[in-house]
Amino acid sequence: MSPTPEPLLSGLELRKSFGSTTALNGASIEVRAGEIVAVTGPSGSGKSTLLHCLAGVLVPEVGTLTYRGSRLDHLPADERTRLRRVEFGLVLQFGLLVPELTALENVALPLLLERRRRTDARAAAMHWLDRLGVGDVAQSRADQMSGGQAQRVAIARALVTGPQVVFADEPTGALDTLTGERTLEVLLGAVRETGAALVVVTHDNRVAAHAEREVVLRDGTTEHAGASR
């Protein structure tokens, strides 16, 4: 085995509160390039908050966030947004596609926001839809798709910019077991092919078992991975 490389992304001693509720209370996590990490823990343990802090959606009150050696929490909002759009991909439990847009337009959207040419953006979007097996719904809107199809479209949208890290929050939570399993396989296949790291928040142990490593959160704090013996 090669020596452990520097983490691509790390959060150290993160604290985040919402009003009087402490969501993160000193959680730490490291993600290496190309690594698949599961974040698990009981409901309310801070899993989603940790994911959203790592993805630059939320800013922790205390702690350091480092991406490729630079402080993510020090970036101005517009630069953080750009990073989030290009370097990071986000997949949520309910795909959260823009309902007025077709699948193709949804997937092309992050590229258009980056001022890529419309024809290029649409070609890249079509490529990803085909690759994830949903090319046939390219012209459908979200309400014309099954849950599994919508989630594949959301995965295509997360991957279309060629991100270094994909964040997924309960990506199969709203799907039945077999559809969820196929969707997860599509997501895993795609990140493995592109070499992106994947951080997946899940309460499903069978989803967690697909990751190379598990980070367990309890009461806003990360537990040491159990020395199993």
Next chain:
Amino acid sequence: MTLATVLMGVLASGPAHGYDIKRVHDERFPASKKLAFGQVYATLGRLERDGLVESVETSQDGGPERTVYALTAKGEWHLRDWLASTEPAGPYVADELVRKTVTAVHTGADAVDFLRRQRAVHLDAMRALVRERERSTSVGERIAVDHALMHLDADVRWLDEARERVANHDTRSHR
């Protein structure tokens, strides 16, 4: 009688000798413990005594003598009957995990830490099964692995819940 019937199930595809029966069994049930040859031959011996299989050929290609076994008509009937009947659904209350955790709670040992470490062991096992399932090409293999995986998943959920209950109980009793 389960192993015996499973071996009869292997022979239902055609006559085979002990080594092949073991190999097919291990492929069919990748998540199960590999069979020992002694176990296979002892079981075949019992099945032959009971008239459920018969030796149809003995070959010796330079190596040790090999007996080829086949299913008898009685064996086929027995197998069909087994396949058509349901199994009792437990109870599994005497599981080692339960025994250990309950004992830990009663003796004041650190049950929470045991449950935490046990979760990691279970998840390692699930990870290995997931990799196995990714490699498997047949429906039979996949569903056999799924069964083991879902049982481990049920165990992990129990480990997490038990931990929550033990931890809450501790907090309450310290108040």
